[in-house]
Amino acid sequence: MYLAVWMDLFSRRILGWQIERHMEASLVYEALEQVIKKIEPKSGFIVHSDGGGQYGANQIRALIKQQGFRQSMTRKDNHYDNAFAESLFSRFKAEILDQGIFTGIENARLRSFEFIEGYYNTIRRHSALGNISPMEFERRFKENLEK
DSSP states (O other): EEEEEETTTOOOOEEEEEEEESSSSSHHHHHHHHHHHHHHHOOOEEEEEOOGGGGGGGHHHHHHHTTTTTEEEOTTTGGGGGHHHHHHHHHHHHHHHHTTSSHHHHHHHHHHHHHHIIIITTTTTTTGGGGGGGHHHHHHHHHHOOO
């Protein structure tokens, strides 16, 4: 199974994610559609990913162009360009795959939902955010904007 995620680098909140049995462009496309529906990003929004073929597929490029977004991809053989995602996947594996495997795709989706939506975005503290969760960071940021 394969997991595609889109993370807001400002707040570290995972905005879109999808799990499938394949690593085709539709995996990434569906996760990016979640982002668009959830936050309605404006034209000029930067979409950064690794250099995998599914991220550069015509379907993805067309969606990015249609929305007026800008695409950024990791340079070849430079994993530091995508360090935030690499860190997330490391935490995901350590914190959710402690027993080694999922029992099936529905189990993978359920456990991923619990981890991402019920823990990572809402509870898990991030040192880069002042040891608060992504959702709390966004709440405080919006509160300060209103002052």
